[in-house]
Amino acid sequence: MQLSSQFPAYFLRLRGLALLLSVGLALTACGGGGSADDGGTVADSSGGAPAGGSQGSQNAAPIASAGEDQYSFVGATVTLDGRGSSDADGDSLSYSWTLAEQPAGSHSSLGNATSASPTLVPDQSGNYLLRLEVSDGTEISNLDEVSVTAAEWLLNTNVRSSYIKSNGNGVLVNVQGLQTSASAGTHYLTVATTGIPDYKVTLSQSDVDWLNNRPKAASDFYGGVTSAKAGEAIAFGQNIGYKPVGSSCSLGYWPPGPACPSNQSAQLKLPTEPAPAGGTACATSLNTIGLMLNGAAVFNWQDGSSYNNQQVWLNLAPVFEQYDVDICQGHAQQQGNYHHHMYSACLQTLLEDNGSGHSPIYGFAADGYPIYGPYTMQGVLAKSAWIKRDYSAASVSGCGADGVRSCQLVDQYDLSKGTQSVSAGPDTDTNVTTMSGNSIAAVSGIYFEDYYYDAALTAMGGEYLDQHNGHDHDGLGYHYHVTAQSVAGQLQPVFPYQVGPTFYGELPADTFASCGN
Ligand SMILES: [Zn+2]
Ligand SMILES: [Zn+2]
Known part of the structure; x- marks a missing residue:
């Protein structure tokens, strides 16, 4: 019994092999219909009817599906x-x-x-x-x-700030709770956060020099210099001698201008099974587009301001607000929402990222994909595929005369489409004044329209990222990187900084950001 029940299966397998071989032969023989007919003849001669009957009783192998990442x-x-x-x-x-x-x-x-x-x-x-x-x-x-x-979200429910207070008490810092939920088939993680980070910085002499070399140090600080000393550990919000101006934040930790950070008591939902955007990618927009693991908000490249308020040449926040961020490269907007537009050394220290391998997760974008730190492997920084336009006369990305900003690219994603005339921005050899009254050089790279995406860089793979400032490698799944370059041993932010001008993923209904386009 046993033998007879096994025999047909064994026979079938042999027969299948013979059939495959004959088809293979027919293909190698090549030529016209003759050989195909030969193949058919071989299959036919092995007996059609019994084969059909045996196949009906053959078991189909099951298919495993392990679900979504x-x-x-x-x-x-x-x-x-x-x-x-x-x-x-x-x-x-x-x-x-x-x-x-x-x-x-x-x-x-x-x-x-x-x-x-x-x-x-x-x-x-x-x-x-x-x-x-x-x-x-x-x-x-x-x-x-x-x-x-x-x-590993920085979850603590009883640590309070020593310097940022509400009704006389220090406000709670970092993330206060994490909860999963589902609605309309989408799974979310709700992050309850105060939005107040718990940074500590030990100032180096170059940090102190940087503070004292601010263009407006004479009026920014009491006595013209910071009261902080090299080697001193500064807690978030601690007075380092900044002089408040008018109705701005009265804490001496922040340069004059921005509002004081305040407890946001935010409940922000992130999708836990992110999916790539189906159609057109969503542009990132003003306000919170992501969350760092300490509950601080992630903002994109823009701050809503532009050259002469024309909305033609859009200011890059990390450039135009370089003198309006604290020593952790963050600041609060008018509602007190503390955020990072760019790389923060304080966050890197807090998350213990020493560049000894691929950076850990720093946070998540609103589409649910993680944002990792600046390193793709030991000592190798992730590289943006966005390039600064060359405004020299002969350049294809320029406007025909040296240093003139009288045109923009027809398509920032395709340099070959050329340029078109627009209301001129400042010449690249001039200076522009920021909202806080600081003067900066108007070189290429200070406006969003100063950049274009180069797909050839992305195609190189390795540390080169895509247009969204992310990539997928080493089993990590798709992820964004904070982009930075090393200048004299210090990491400096590189456009598009965190999440690119567009999200890679789709934005589900309940997440906290919406499409900017
Ligand atoms: Zn900002
Ligand atoms: Zn990576």
């Missing part, structure tokens, strides 16, 4: 979803999940690894790679993979 946080229970696995014969399936890779030092293991929906509680930040195989009792499926990326 997920973003979660350390300590959360993540539920995997293999329910999309299938079997054409409708056989009941058994599941076998394995945790193939996990971050160094992690001791996490899978719960209910033989169920359709096992659980994982990440105990370290980083990437977890899971594999699923299903069986229908006769055959085993393909291996399907899914990744879970766990971030």
